[in-house]
Amino acid sequence: AFNTPLGGIVFAVEELAKTHINYFKTALFTAVIIAGLMAQTLAGSYLYLGYPKTSDVGLSIMFPVILVAGISGVLASKLSVLMLKINAWTKTLKNDRQQIAFLIASALVIASLAYFVNREILGSGKEIMERTLFTADKHEDWYVPIFRMIGPALSFTSGGAGGIFAPALSAGASIGSVVSGWIHLSPNETNVVILGGMVAFLTGITRAPFTSAIIVLEMTDRHSLIFHLMLAGMVSSLISVMVSKKSLYDLLKNSYLDEIRNNHS
Template identity: 60%
Template sequence: MVRLLTGIRRRLKRMFDRIRNERMKQNVLQAIPFWIGSLLTGLVAVAYAIMFSYAEKGAEWMMHKASWSLFIATPVCFLFAWWLVKKYAPFARGSGIPQVIAAIELSTPKDEKKINRLLNLKVIWVKIVSSLVMAFGGGVVGREGPTIQIAGSIFRTINQWLPAWWPKISRRNMIMTGAAAGLAAAFNTPLGGLVFAVEELTRTHISYFRTALFTGVILAGLTAQALLGPYLYLGYPDVSHLSGWIFAGVLLTALIAGLGGSALCRVILRVMNIVGRWKVTKKIIYIIACALAIALISFVWGSSMVGSGKEIMTQTLFTNNKHVEWYVPFLRMLGSLLSFTTGGAGGVFAPALAAGASVGSVLSGWLHCTPADANILILAGMVAFLTGVTRTPFTSAILVLEMTDRHNVIFHLMLAGMVAYLVSMLVDKRSFYDHLKHRFIHEAGLEPALQPQPETPPANPSSATSTNKPDNH
């Protein structure tokens, strides 16, 4: 294998050495790693999405055909998902977004080997298998966060495999582009991927790597669309003929959903702190108890209370059954708490959207809304709850906008995101991902090496490379 790779690298070098225009040669060589990473991200994201769908269908089949089996299957699945992560890739647990953010912050030469614990090939397969097992067991988890860590690992690995003669490419920019491409491919939301990179991942000026970022998101999204078609994650809900008072309903929904999202994260973090101090035997008992609780919720209240929650979103948005019972948001939040704290792999993006949709649905029933008004409250709840978790109001609004293609309500969604952001700050000044990022940095023993690195813009602001920044190799 090593000999084969060496031979390929030599042939590539001879081929590119024939290019006489040095500037064109450098630009092409700089772009190729991003192209390859984006194509691979799109392919892996599609395959992962298909497998995740089958895993959820398997769980749904058990719930409908032999619901009693969940009391056996769910504990076994949760334990296996936890063991797989603990045994082979401890930093593959949970969502994956905090690991990517930590890797971006730590993209310096002296942290090179330590970052490999957060993003590597082993993380990819452990993340996929563990989250699929969680989904098959009825866990309230999503695939979007895991897709972001998977994509970051793909781009990171490609960057490591570049030969010594290749133009140096910023590791930080490779990881950020991979994460944005992963989100775009997972949700089929290219604008959401771009905004997510700027609002959550970089928090720097986009001109430093805009060409690479746009290219990565576009190629990953096109690859996913080429295989799955130009689909919408949800569809086209009716939001026409809205009432004049609906902004008041949006404000109320955003207030409650934003507080709910941030409060849920606060509870999850506290439970994780407690469970993290336990010995293995006590942790196993806790995992089994959580799994049995998930099985009981499914057995009593049905399949819509577990899983990623897409069923609730589609039911409330696209059927006449728009108003769920008051306890549904609490069950969805409880399911996320029980699933996320067990230590397996799985994201919170989709479960957060489902919990927010249920909040909007409950309020629309209490306010006796028309179908169109109910839909806007459901969408506002999705944006607000996700904002409460991530503290990224614009990313949340753009994601929901692209999932539904309802551009006429963009101001309603942005209002919901901003209100949720403000009220969530009352619960906790830092986001869920920020807390988890510092947790992973602490567990990896990276604090001593963590020093703020100044970002020096390259000579060409649209370039993805930098020859004078400290995070290059």
């Protein structure tokens, strides 16, 4: 989706490191590499976001990066817990009528927030990332990160189409944008903090800091920020464990396995 084949490989490595990698490492790595090559062949070597300006940024930017990483890690873990609670609650709905009612209610909430408050709750959030990174309009309102979490939470749990990676990146970008405005950073410093927020929020969801950092690096070609982004990922990974010890995908996997066992018992 992001034309980041290296990120896909690293994600496979980080996920397989949690289990018995020897059983299926060759098949999985081959599949990831083929997928990356096909994406590069069909879509070309493009950047998902582009080249944000990050020059002339001093080491003092590390402190805002750490701050945003901590906030993003906490909020991402809270979002994971919320999504799992909603998902568990939806399983208590006894018939199709109740499930349809929940779906309609979720759609109405999202549509109402988009119409009456801010349209940026809709979609993957790529517009937020592009606007804050590449225009002079770099600072979001304080409530945008909250809405960027509400939208994916309701969409994901109600069965709507869409993934979690892009919404997580845009939520992190909006957090970095808000905090940068509060502490009055320069445009280039703001870009660094926004990228750090993207890495941190995705890490809070996946608990895969290396994957998150490499995905953002491949999206933006900002290899000079490797330390900044890795720092954001590591801080988020450490902080998010305090809220929830396992990633969203681990908890969903356990939930699905329990459901399968219950159906067969």
